[in-house]
Amino acid sequence: MGLSSLCLAFASIFILSKLVLIYLAAADSLQSYIPTCHDAENAALLQFKQSFVINISASQYHGAYPKTSSWKSAGNQNNSCCSWDGVECDENTGHVIGLDLSSSRLYGSFSSNNTLFSLVHLQSLNLADNNFIYSQIPISIRNFPKLRLSGMLPHCFNNFTYLEGLSVGNNLFHGTLPQVCTTNRSSLKMMDASRNQLLGKLPRSLANCLTLESLVLSSNKFDDVFPTWLGILPELKVLAMKNSGFHGAIRRPPSNHGFPDLRILDLSQNNFTGQFPSEFIFSGISMGRGINSKSAYMSANNFYVISSRANEYGERYDMTFHKFVYSVTLINKGLERYFPKIYEDFMAIDLSSNRFEGRIPELIGNLKGLRSLNVSNNMLTGRIPPSLGNLKNLEALDLSQNKLSGEIPQVLLQLSFLEQFNVSHNNLTGRILHGNQFSTFENTSYEGNPGLCGDPLPKKCARPEGNKLPPSTAEENGSSTGVELEWKFAAAGLVSGLVVGVVLADFVITRWSDRFIEIVALLIRLLRRMRGPRS
Structure with a gap:
């Protein structure tokens, strides 16, 4: 190897080593970057720390340790609260968005004015495995509009005899839904466990919740069949199970009478099959008669009950009280809509995006209070039942993406409140209705039906038989008869x-x-x- 080659080799090694050092320095600087903590949030966390003491018996987990010990006031190293143990900050804004103080040996009592509730940007909070004695769930928890809880739901709800409302929706809870109402002494009226990651089967103890009025389980990962056993609940008004992993045929129980007060049913985006047992589900009288109570909302008086350890005076209960208004998310008039309040007289059925078969039941025409009916994206056959013309309060009707045939019944012109109508992608034939609300619907309401004609579709209808000229006698009987005539x-x-x-x-x-x-x-x-x- 010549001298020039040796020099070139050494130069290459030198340059390569410099590049490696520059890369390592840049990587170290990126990893060591800590967002700047806001002074107000820094002070709030320090005050939160001062409101509790460290007690080794406050946590049961063997790996527990006091995470707040690393929280130091100004003037010390690692001043930014974003560097503290258990604290997570947004990299762009520096706001505290996460707090994990699980198994931190915290001992003390929560108050409604605790500085924790001033962290309005908080999105995740974990306080598990600590001992917050004599504490009640404060109303201040509502200060966290972005907060999403995770973990498994506790199995202590059954101890809350006076609990009327339980809302744990829009979180990241997993595992199974815990047992509730193991006795018929429960006061539970509302349960919302929607938009979580709950698995498995529904607890059969729900059948003991005789005062239950609203059960919202949408957007989960259950693996169960339709809970026909809930049909015995005399007060159940809302049953929402959209996109939650339910499947199979809906079996008819020995008695065809069930759900006597049902007003809202959402079974959409599941995997139900077979015929829909309308004579069982809709055997109640509420939908049939309608409710004359437009000014009232469905609601419950919500008690939060926390049971503490026994003291010399026996068991202690701390309770807060406020009125809780039911809410639900439904597909209404073709759009997903969140109803923060539900009128007592609002009634809706959504069976869309399943594999239901057979005909649309004539019985649905008896549900006089119905405002919205959606059976789209199934495998329904037969004609559109004329009995739907009896639904005088109907505002939205979606029968699209099925295998329906025949003509659109003229009696549907009586639906004067109809704002959304869709029969697209079926096998319908004949002339499109005109007049009243039907003059406002666009061609998308009818497309995918080759046999339909008339405005607003481009296909024009042939002249009706009654307007045609009579055929000549020559054409009917031959030319000789015509000459004689x-x-x-x-x-x-x-x-x-x-x-x-x-x-x-x-x-x-x-x-x-x-x-x-x-x-x-x-x-x-x-x-x-x-x-x-x-x-």
């Missing part, structure tokens, strides 16, 4: 003309005989001249 008309005309001519001739000869003779003579001479001489 024409000779009959000619003969009749000849006879009538002869009669009229004789009568007129008699009249003229009698009145003007001389003048008549002269005229006849003149006509004879003219005829002779026209003929000319014979050859």
Whole structure:
């Protein structure tokens, strides 16, 4: 190897080592970057720390340690609260967005004015495995609009005898839904566990919740069939199970009577099959009669009950109270809509995006209070039942993406409140309805039906049979019959003309005989001249 080659090798190694050092320095600087903590949030966390003491018996986990010990006031190293143990900050804004103080040996009592509730940007909070004695769930928890809890739901809800409302929706809870109402002494009226990651089957103890009015389980990962056993609940008004992993045919129980007060049913985006047992689900009277209570909302008086350890006076209960208004998210008028309040008289059915078969039940026409009906994206067959014309309060009707046939019933013109109508992608035939609300619907409401015609579709309808000209007799019976018929008309005309001519001739000869003779003579001479001489 020459001297020049050796120098080139050393130069290459030198340059490569410099590049590696620059990369490592840059990586170290990126990893050591800590967002700047806001002073107000820094102070709030320090005050939160001061409100509790460290007690080794406050946590049961063997790896527990006091995370707040690393929290130091200004003037010390690692001043930024974003560097403290258990604290997570947004890299761009520096706001505290996460707090994990699980198993931190915290001992003390929460108050409603605790500085923790001033961290309004908080999105995750974990305080598990600590001992917050004599504490109640404060109303201040509502200060966290972005907070999402995680973990498994505790199994202590069954101890809350006076609990009327339980809302744990829009979080990251996993595992199974805990047992509630193990006895019929429960006061539970509302449960919302929607938009979580709950698994498994529904607890059969829900059938003991005899005061339950609203059960919202949408957007989970259950693996269960339809809970027909909930049909015995006398007060159940809302049952929402959208996109939650339910499947199979809905079995008919021995008794066809169930759900006596049901007003909102959402089974959409599951994997239900077979025919829908409407005579069982809709056997109640509420949908049939309607509710005359537009000013009232569905609500419950919500008690939060926390049971503490026994003291010398026995078991202690701390309770807070406020009115809780039911809410639900539904597909309404073609759009997903969140209802923060539900009127007592609002009634809706959504069976869309399943694999239901058979005909649309005529019984649905008896549900006079119905405002919204969506059975789209199934495998329904047969005709659109004319009984739907009885739903005078109906505002939205979606029958699209099925295998329906026949014509659109004329009686649907009676639905004067109808704002959204969709029968697209079926096998419907005939003329599209016009008049009233149907004059406002666009062609997207009807597309995918080759047999439909008329505005607003580009396909025009043929002239109705009643307006066509009658076929000629010649076309029906052949040309010979037509000739005979024409000779009959000619003969009749000849006879009538002869009669009229004789009568007129008699009249003229009698009145003007001389003048008549002269005229006849003149006509004879003219005829002779026209003929000319014979050859």
